[in-house]
Amino acid sequence: MRALCYHGKGDVRFENVKDPSILEADDVIIKVTACAICGSDLHLMDGMVPTMKAGDVMGHETMGVVVERGSAVTKFAIGDRIVAPFVIACGECWYCKNGLHALCDRTNPEGADLQKKQIGHVTAGLFGYSHMYGGYPGGQAELLRIPHASVGPIKVPDNVSDAQALFLSDIFPTGWMAAVNAHIHTGDTVAIWGCGPVGQFAIRSALLLGAKRVIAIDEIPERLSMAEAGGAETINFAEVDTVYAALMDMTQGRGPDACIDAVGTEAAPHGALDSVVDNIKTHTFLGTDRAHVLRDIVRCVRKGGRLSVPGVYIAVVDKFMMGAFVAKGLTMKSGQTNVQAYISPLMKLIEDGKIDPSFVVTHERPLAEGPDLYKTFRDKNDGCIKVMLRPD
Ligand code: NAD
Ligand code: ZN
Secondary structure (H helix, E strand, O other), X not given: OEEEEEOOOOOEEEEEOOOOOOOOXXXXXXXXXXXXXXXXXXXXXXXXXXXXXXXXXXXXXXXXXXXXXXXXXXXXXOOOEEEEXXXXXXXXXXXXXXXXXXXXXXXXXXXXXXXXXXXXXXXXEEEOXXXXXXXXXXXXXXXXXXXXXXXXXXXXXXXXXXXXXXXXXXXXXXXXXXXXXXXXXXXXXXXXXXXXXXXXXXXXXXXXXXXXXXXXXEOOHHHHHHHHHOOOEEEXXXXXXXXXXXXXXXXXXXXXXXXXXXXXOEOOOOOOHHHHHHHHHHHOOOOXXXXXXXXXXXXXXXXXXXXEEOOOXXXXXXXXXXXHHHHOOOEEEEOOOOHHHHHHHHHHHHHOOOOOHHHHOOEEEEHHHHHHXXXXXXXXXXXXXXXXXXXX
16 A cells, blocks of 8 residues: 655655554554544654654554455444544553543553653554554554554444544544633633644634633734634734733733643744743753743733643753742643544534534645655644645
8 A cells, every 4th residue: 555654854755564464363454544643743743752663653643444364353344434533542452441541551562661761651552653652553544544443443424524523543532632721711811822723623622621811822914824723712823922911911911811722842943932942951961942932922911811721742841930820720631632522422513513523624635745745734834733634
């Protein structure tokens, strides 16, 4: 089959790889009908995630039609159209039973030793996301093997299109969990840094969960426009003195009740002094993350406020204002998304017409154009906000 493969920093190739086959009784294999490029894939492409190997198949936002199934699979029949979470979870361990599927104990044997050494524990395997996360081939491909098929994927109803269902694999549940983790109460003001795909879904989720005001922050005009179309007020961080001053202005000096970091480790290397310093440090191997937004949310949120961090960080962050965090009595939640816990209720929201996730797609193209589109998405050229790829 053909797939998008990693070949080092900045080098994604469309090439022939071995077809997947059924390895366990609970596997299915799907013929991919649609897949997408995620902001998390950019961290791989930009060489920020260790343990990627040349030839690794990328991609973790994927859906398709079941073409083969293991002997234990009763949930799906050949020909079913399904969408799969980017997280691989066993469904049986303590974490899965408690809805914490991204922390599954059993699906990352390959990365276990390294993860234990680096972070103290072992988390779930992820599709196409390095050998530290299990070394599973990804779904930017013509075919995908899905382990633990009885746990993660769900069937897509006929009246839900690929562009509506695909983002249940990741960014819709990720935006939703970001809003849930911000503990939004009715009437809240929520500020969201980053109007990429994750930020866009966080905006809409926060409003669906009862926020009165959402203030979204970015510098890319078309992303700010999409945020406004979704019901947010906006701040262009490149046009204000500081985001802090703008937010205090908009909230009568109180600050937002909750702040969401939907930017993560690759915050723009400009716009604030610490952003410039972070950029120099990561380029000279003196640091691993560009953590400006993580610092900004601590400063901006109101006293006693809530912080939610769906943005991915890699390792060690310096100049985190722990003093302010304590003095202001803040709480913070983060994590890879427990997609399995949200995928069915969110499919119901789509079926009920409460949200149509296809709004985010700006580029729908053949899989073969993936290498170019990785760059278009990374560089935010051509108005690109979300790329959906079709193998045919
Ligand atoms: P993206 O790169 O398209 O979006 C990031 C946005 O942040 C861009 O629009 C950029 O202009 C903006 N930005 C950069 N610096 C900023 C700053 N200082 N202030 C405000 N905005 C700034 O990526 P995405 O697909 O939306 O993903 C966002 C983050 O979420 C990434 O870190 C990604 O890895 C992460 N993510 C996490 C999960 C999870 O399970 N937790 C799942 C998917 C994605
Ligand atoms: Zn993703």
